[in-house]
Amino acid sequence: MPIYQNSTPPYALSSGDVGFSFNNEAFPAANTAGSQFALPSYTGISDGGTAVRWQTIFGTAPSAVNIVLQGAMNDVDAEYQTIDTTTAVAGEGRSIPNNASGTTSPATGTVQARFIRAKVVSSTGGSGLTVKFLV
Numbered sequence: 001m002p003i004y005q006n007s008t009p010p011y012a013l014s015s016g017d018v019g020f021s022f023n024n025e026a027f028p029a030a031n032t033a034g035s036q037f038a039l040p041s042y043t044g045i046s047d048g049g050t051a052v053r054w055q056t057i058f059g060t061a062p063s064a065v066n067i068v069l070q071g072a073m074n075d076v077d078a079e080y081q082t083i084d085t086t087t088a089v090a091g092e093g094r095s096i097p098n099n100a101s102g103t104t105s106p107a108t109g110t111v112q113a114r115f116i117r118a119k120v121v122s123s124t125g126g127s128g129l130t131v132k133f134l135v
Contacts, residue, residue: 010035010036010037010038010075010115011035011037011038012037012038012039012040013037013038013039013040013116013133013135014040014135015135016135017134017135018132018133018134019035019037019132019133019135020035020130020131020132020133021034021035021036021037021117021118021131021132021133022034022035022118022120022129022130022131023130023132024059024128024129024130025128025129025130026127026129027062027120027123027126027127027129028120028129030120030121030122030123031119031120031121031122032119032120033070033077033080033117033118033119033120034117034118034119034120034131035117036075036115036116036117037115037116037117037133038075038114038115039052039111039113039114039115039116039135041114049110049111049112050110050111050135051095051096051110051111051135052069052095052096052110052111052116052133052134052135053093053094053095053096053133053134053135054069054084054093054094054118054131054132054133054134055091055092055093055094055130055131055132055134056086056088056091056092056129056130056131057091057128057129057130057131057132058089058090058091058126058127058128058129058130059126059127059128059129060125060126060127060128061089061090061091061125061126062089062123062124062125062126063089063124063125063126064087064089064122064123064124064125065086065087065088065089065120065122065123065124065126066085066086066087066120066121066122066123067085067086067087067118067119067120067121067123067131068082068083068084068085068086068118068119068121069082069083069084069085069094069096069116069117069118070082070083070116070117070118070119071083071111071112071113071115071116072113072114072115072116073113073114073115074114074115075114075115080115080117080119083096083111083113083116084096089126096110096111116133118131118133
């Protein structure tokens, strides 16, 4: 079961990469973060953010679930802020919505963060939790 750790650098997701924050695992305790990933930026190019699509998949659907996508400028647990939320018990694929929260670009809906992760806020029942990212 992945939990927040930053003793080794996180894997980086470049354009076209898929990463698994949770990979067909038992549902963790409430407020447990999965594996985090770095989003690279490219020197000399203005940072327009990174388009992120994320998906939740369940082996057996939970009766209730709340999972959030979080972003941070530094890979520090306390700095992660919620970008998007899902409560769909059948699982779903989501693209980052346009908002003015400061963690996504209001103009493009792209993630303006250097690190992303999924966090299980709460769940009831279910098995085989998978949360994956596509950048």
